[in-house]
Amino acid sequence: MKVENYKSTLLSKKLNENLLQLKDIFSDCCDIIYRKLKINVGNTSLDLLMVFTDGLVDTQTINEHIMKPITTYQPSPTLKTLSSFTLDTLKNVITINNVDEVSNYQEVLYAILSGDTVLMVNGFDIGLSLNTKGWAERTVEEPPAESVIRGSREGLTENLSSNVGLIRRKLKDTSLKAKELIIGTRTQTMINVLYMDDLVNKQLLNDLINELESIEIDGIFESGYIEQLIEKHPYSPFPQVQVTERPDKICGNLLEGRIIILVDGAPLSLILPMSFFLLFQSPEDYNERIIFGNLLRLLRFLGFIIATSFPSIYVALISFHQQMLPADLIVDLSKTRAQIPFPPVVEALLMELTIELLREASARLPGTIGQTIGIVGAIVIGDAAVRANIASPAMVIVVAITAIGSYVLPHYSTTYPLRFLRFPMIFMAATFGAFGIIIAWAWIIIHLCSISSFGFPYLSPLAPYDSEFTKDTVLRKPFWFLRQRPKVANKNNRNRWS
Amino acid sequence: MYQKYTGGEISAIQAYIIIVSIMIGTGILNLARVVSEVSKQDAWISVLINGIFISLIIGLITYTVGRFPELNFLQYCSYLLSKPIGYLISFAYIIYSIAFTATIISFLTEMASTWLLPNTPIFIISFIIVITGVYMIQHGLTVLARYNEVIVFLLIPLALLIFVGMPEVRLINLRPVGATGITAILKGVVPSFYAFAGYEVIMIYYPYISNKSKHITKYSVLSILLVTIFYTATVISQIALYGHEEIQHVLYPSINYLRAVDFPFIERMELFFTIFWTLTVLGTVGLQYFATSIVLQSVFKNKTTRFFTYLLAPLVFGLSLYPQNTPQVADIGSIIGNLNFFFGILLPIILFIMCIIREGRRKNEQKI
Numbered sequence: 001m002k003v004e005n006y007k008s009t010l011l012s013k014k015l016n017e018n019l020l021q022l023k024d025i026f027s028d029c030c031d032i033i034y035r036k037l038k039i040n041v042g043n044t045s046l047d048l049l050m051v052f053t054d055g056l057v058d059t060q061t062i063n064e065h066i067m068k069p070i071t072t073y074q075p076s077p078t079l080k081t082l083s084s085f086t087l088d089t090l091k092n093v094i095t096i097n098n099v100d101e102v103s104n105y106q107e108v109l110y111a112i113l114s115g116d117t118v119l120m121v122n123g124f125d126i127g128l129s130l131n132t133k134g135w136a137e138r139t140v141e142e143p144p145a146e147s148v149i150r151g152s153r154e155g156l157t158e159n160l161s162s163n164v165g166l167i168r169r170k171l172k173d174t175s176l177k178a179k180e181l182i183i184g185t186r187t188q189t190m191i192n193v194l195y196m197d198d199l200v201n202k203q204l205l206n207d208l209i210n211e212l213e214s215i216e217i218d219g220i221f222e223s224g225y226i227e228q229l230i231e232k233h234p235y236s237p238f239p240q241v242q243v244t245e246r247p248d249k250i251c252g253n254l255l256e257g258r259i260i261i262l263v264d265g266a267p268l269s270l271i272l273p274m275s276f277f278l279l280f281q282s283p284e285d286y287n288e289r290i291i292f293g294n295l296l297r298l299l300r301f302l303g304f305i306i307a308t309s310f311p312s313i314y315v316a317l318i319s320f321h322q323q324m325l326p327a328d329l330i331v332d333l334s335k336t337r338a339q340i341p342f343p344p345v346v347e348a349l350l351m352e353l354t355i356e357l358l359r360e361a362s363a364r365l366p367g368t369i370g371q372t373i374g375i376v377g378a379i380v381i382g383d384a385a386v387r388a389n390i391a392s393p394a395m396v397i398v399v400a401i402t403a404i405g406s407y408v409l410p411h412y413s414t415t416y417p418l419r420f421l422r423f424p425m426i427f428m429a430a431t432f433g434a435f436g437i438i439i440a441w442a443w444i445i446i447h448l449c450s451i452s453s454f455g456f457p458y459l460s461p462l463a464p465y466d467s468e469f470t471k472d473t474v475l476r477k478p479f480w481f482l483r484q485r486p487k488v489a490n491k492n493n494r495n496r497w498s
Numbered sequence: 499m500y501q502k503y504t505g506g507e508i509s510a511i512q513a514y515i516i517i518v519s520i521m522i523g524t525g526i527l528n529l530a531r532v533v534s535e536v537s538k539q540d541a542w543i544s545v546l547i548n549g550i551f552i553s554l555i556i557g558l559i560t561y562t563v564g565r566f567p568e569l570n571f572l573q574y575c576s577y578l579l580s581k582p583i584g585y586l587i588s589f590a591y592i593i594y595s596i597a598f599t600a601t602i603i604s605f606l607t608e609m610a611s612t613w614l615l616p617n618t619p620i621f622i623i624s625f626i627i628v629i630t631g632v633y634m635i636q637h638g639l640t641v642l643a644r645y646n647e648v649i650v651f652l653l654i655p656l657a658l659l660i661f662v663g664m665p666e667v668r669l670i671n672l673r674p675v676g677a678t679g680i681t682a683i684l685k686g687v688v689p690s691f692y693a694f695a696g697y698e699v700i701m702i703y704y705p706y707i708s709n710k711s712k713h714i715t716k717y718s719v720l721s722i723l724l725v726t727i728f729y730t731a732t733v734i735s736q737i738a739l740y741g742h743e744e745i746q747h748v749l750y751p752s753i754n755y756l757r758a759v760d761f762p763f764i765e766r767m768e769l770f771f772t773i774f775w776t777l778t779v780l781g782t783v784g785l786q787y788f789a790t791s792i793v794l795q796s797v798f799k800n801k802t803t804r805f806f807t808y809l810l811a812p813l814v815f816g817l818s819l820y821p822q823n824t825p826q827v828a829d830i831g832s833i834i835g836n837l838n839f840f841f842g843i844l845l846p847i848i849l850f851i852m853c854i855i856r857e858g859r860r861k862n863e864q865k866i
Contacts, residue, residue: 320614324766434769435614435623438776442630445777449644450637463644465511 001025002185003113006105015047015122022051025109031055032112039070039090042080047122051108056115058134065095066117066130087124094119098131110188140166143245143267145412148284156245160190160264166247167194171254175199181212184220191226194250194260199489201257204273204454208259223263223270233451237417240453242271242278244411249283255496257489273454273488277462277473280304282410285476294475301474303408306401307418308444311348312429312437314398318344320433339389345430347391351399352422354381359403359419456488507708510717512643516785517556517697517721519646522653522728523782524605525693526775527750528828529729530736537686538742539671540678542733544686549726551687552694553719555843558850559697560715563704565853571702572796578852587845588793594837595790596810598695599783600817601834603627604827606779607818613753613772621819627783628815634784635791636807639706642788646781652774653728659771660732663739663755671741672734691842692835693729696782697722698842699789749824787814 006025012018019034026032037048048070052062073093078084091099102108102118103126111118115133140162143155156163164178175197183191191212195205208230215229223243231240244250245267250260253271261270271278280300285293318337322330340347358377362370378400385391406418421444428436451458461468468486471477485494508516534541566574571591576584607624615623635642676683700718707714736751748754756768790810791803800806821827 321766321769324769432618432623432626433614434773435610435776438773439626439630442777442780443633445648446630446634446641446645449648450641457644459644459648463647464509465515465647 003106003109003188004185006109009105011103011105011108011120011125011127013123013125015049015120018120018127019049021105022108025105035067037067037070039073039093040075041082041085042075044082046082046085049120049122050117051112051120052117052132053112053115056113056135057117057132061096061132061134062117066119066132069093069095082123087121087126087128090119090121090128094128094130096130096132100129102127102129113188114190146244146246146249146282146410148246148282148287150287151283152246152248154247156247156262156267156269158265158267160192160262163247163262163267163269164192164194167250167254167260170247170251176254179209181209183212183215183217183226185216185218187219187221189220190264191220192262194254194262196254196257198493199255199257199485200259201488201490205259208272208454212261220263221265223261223266223268226261226263227270232454236447236451237421238276238448238451238458239279239414239417240272240274240451240458242274242411243268243413244271245269246283252283252286256486273456275453275456275460276448276458279409279414280474284410290476290478297475300408300410303405304418306405307408307415308421309425309437309441310402310405311352311398311422312425312440313434314395315344315348315426316429316433316437319430333392333394336392336394340392341389343430344395345426347395348399348426348430349423351385351391351395352402352426355399355403356419461487508639508643508703508706510707510709510711510714512647513700513703513707513714514717514721515647515650516643516703517700517718518653518725519650519778519781520696520699520785521694521722521725522656523696523779524602524831525690525695526729526732527605527609527752528831529690529693530733530740530751531745531748532689532692532828532832533686533733534737534742534745536689537682538678539673539737540676540683541686541737541742542672542730543676543683545690545693545733546726546730547683548687548690548694549722549729552697552842553722553726555846556697556700556718556722557715559701559846560704560718562846562850562853563701564710564714565857567705567710570705570796571793575849578849578856585797588797591841592790592793592797594834594841595786595793596814597817597830597837598834599631599786599790600814600820601827601830602779602783602786603631603814603818604821605831606776606783608821608824608827609750609753609772610776612824613769624815624818627780628811628818630780631783631787631814632807632811634780635788636804638803639703639788639792642784645784649777649781652777656771656774656778657728657731659756659767659774660728660735662767663735667735667738668741669738671738689832689835690729691838692831694725695835695838695842696786698838698846699785701846702789702792749828 009021012021022032022034031054033052033054035050037050038045039048050062050066070093087101100111102111107129108118108127111129115135117130117132118127119130120127137159138157140154140157142153146155154166156166168176173196177195177197179193179195181191181193182188193205193209193212211230212226215226217225217229220226227239227241227243228234233240242253250269250271254260258271258273261272263269280297282296285297287293288296317324318333322334325333337344342350354377358373358381362373362377364370365373382391382396382400386393386396402422406415409415409418425437425440428440430436432439448459449457449463457464460466461473466487468484471482471484472486476482483495483497485496529545530541533544537544563574566577569577572584572588575587579587603624606627607620610623611618611620634645732752736755737745739755740748740751745751753768753771756771757766787807787810788803791806794806794810795803798806821830
């Protein structure tokens with residue numbers, strides 16, 4: 001049964017009733033541990049019940065800081081009768097930092113299932129929830145999908161509270177808020193919405209929180225679930241939420257007035273709202289010196305154009321517009337193509353499909369095998385295809401450059417639109433040549449103009465045009481020109497330098 | 499800012515871009531030829547005069563329409579010229595606009611067919627263009643304005659391509675300046691109407707500008723002057739390159755002269771011109787097409803324009819297939835240019851005069 005169904009069931013004053021109720025709820029749950037204790041009160045003793053889930057708790061904490069103080073407790077001379085014993089007395093005995101009072105079964109069950117220990121006392125209808133969370137987890141490592149040369153090596157982990165800690169450590173400001181939500185009727189996943197109280201657009205924040213609270217899905221396992229549930233254009237290939245696992249990127253975006261969603265158990269956080277130009281931005285652009293940071297950004301735009309259009313341009317040139325190339329080049333190209341039995345489009349689709357298969361295979365396999373597959377695929381298949389006259393050498397070069405070009409975007413999951421827009425582009429190029437590519441680009445531009453990310457146009461600040469466009473989009477100006485926050489932020493607090 | 503631009507509104511900047519974008523379209527291709535047919539080596543003076551004249555007209559338009567910020571085209575025409583005439587003008591505009599849209603599509607189709615896809619049937623190219631137009635405008639004015647905003651940056655490479663012929667230019671072709679006489683120069687203004695046509699859509703789009711300020715008149719005039727400079731530079735460089743006699747044998751001087759120039763790696767630069775140009779003209783198609791939908795919507799008082807957008811698609815597609823060959827397209831273009839004389843020049847002047855009369859009358863009434 002869902003935990004929230006127990007909201008109206010209150011704790012009983014009798015310990016045995018509570019024990020029976022819990023055993024009934026957790027029937028056939030061998031990992032729930034019930035431990036009875038006694039505490040000395042004057043001449044008599046009082047019954048206590050401790051309930052926790054094996055595997056979610058740190059047993060050493062329970063032994064050292066709950067059991068040991070309670071069993072060795074010597075009551076002070078003033079505490080002679082049971083009636084003078086209060087929960088505060090018990091709280092003083094236990095050496096646990098975070099203690100909450102729980103009164104209904106929803107709270108009790110949620111505490112037990114999330115790794116806290118619930119301590120109930122005979123004669124009280126209020127129990128104590130003690131923070132004893134402790135389970136096997138990954139330490140902070142370098143983010144694998146988003147590494148930079150110059151910049152911090154920290155990446156988010158699966159632990160929500162340590163993730164918030166990583167962010168808080170970089171941003172020592174009281175207006176950094178972390179609002180807690182629980183989503184998922186059965187998974188009861190903890191979600192934190194992080195924002196800067198005085199910088200965030202309040203209307204956007206309220207809308208977002210309302211939308212998050214209205215989610216009624218049974219399970220949330222990754223931030224991707226949240227992303228798909230709150231985005232407005234699910235059938236668009238372009239992401240409307242930015243994904244990152246870098247605390248420094250999160251902090252930078254918080255200072256621009258954006259909102260972060262952290263999901264417990266997911267090392268990837270969501271940043272919103274986003275715009276098209278954020279696809280190309282990496283913390284490295286800011287960490288590196290201005291000239292080289294900007295050159296890197298331009299390289300990424302070049303990579304974007306190559307990854308989407310290069311094979312289609314090649315197909316269009318070879319099948320329709322040979323006259324556009326210099327005569328020497330076209331002679332060489334046609335010499336190598338003379339032996340190939342396929343038309344250029346089949347050749348291109350075949351090679352592109354192969355490289356997508358290789359990429360998917362090497363991403364799924366463990367590190368060293370993945371590399372081997374990559375080498376086998378790239379060198380052996382490419383070389384063999386050329387020798388067997390299945391693909392021309394030029395095609396192999398085109399496919400290889402395209403594959404490299406699609407890797408330049410800072411985050412791996414944003415490379416999907418590039419990888420899959422390529423195929424319709426090739427198809428259009430094969431049917432209508434350069435005209436097909438132009439039309440396909442017109443469609444892409446129209447689509448980009450028509451979508452928005454949480455009320456902010458996707459192509460802003462280019463369309464609708466804004467003077468922000470000259471500051472930090474395609475190129476980044478030096479820091480002393482970026483004294484204003486983007487329009488995403490609260491309009492009353494846009495000054496950065498003060 | 500949040501959700502400000504999601505409705506059917508455009509910003510003032512987008513309005514200026516709309517003016518620039520709708521004017522620079524198909525007309526630029528043969529502008530130098532058709533004008534120099536009449537005013538010979540002084541064609542550029544004709545173009546310049548027309549541009550300055552039209553910038554005055556757009557001043558009149560924004561002044562007149564600015565009096566009625568809440569009314570749409572049909573409503574202020576009805577208010578100023580009585581209701582039946584308002585409806586008549588709206589219907590006439592609808593027909594003109596459909597014909598104009600179809601002509602632009604024919605131009606684009608002919609171009610794509612000649613330079614890029616010689617073997618593909620015309621109707622397929624035309625069909626793709628119409629589909630792109632419908633896709634562009636089905637989401638409303640906001641998306642259309644944003645598309646043009648993105649595309650307007652492509653005018654920079656397009657403008658640069660004008661100057662690639664500079665090393666081969668012979669300025670003697672432009673001399674003697676003004677020798678054709680004032681009448682010939684003024685007559686040369688007429689064929690340039692088609693190239694300048696389109697700015698009158700601001701009469702339809704003006705009510706949708708979200709932040710109307712006093713500067714709209716100023717910047718609209720500046721937009722027209724920008725286009726005028728662009729056109730004048732084009733005509734000067736092309737006449738200087740070919741000479742006014744030789745240019746008569748060139749169908750599309752703006753493209754053909756790129757052939758005259760050698761580039762280090764790319765053999766045929768004109769294809770690059772076509773690529774940039776096609777994206778720009780698609781924006782023009784969308785703007786003219788959507789103007790029709792808006793006027794139809796206001797006549798039939800529908801809630802959205804989408805219904806008319808879909809309704810017009812087969813009509814526009816059919817009409818765009820009517821011209822049989824390239825010269826015919828150019829001929830129809832000049833007819834449209836002459837029709838533009840009514841909608842782009844006569845109508846704004848009439849509206850302006852009526853507006854002045856009405857205001858004078860109202861002031862008199864207030865005095866009494």
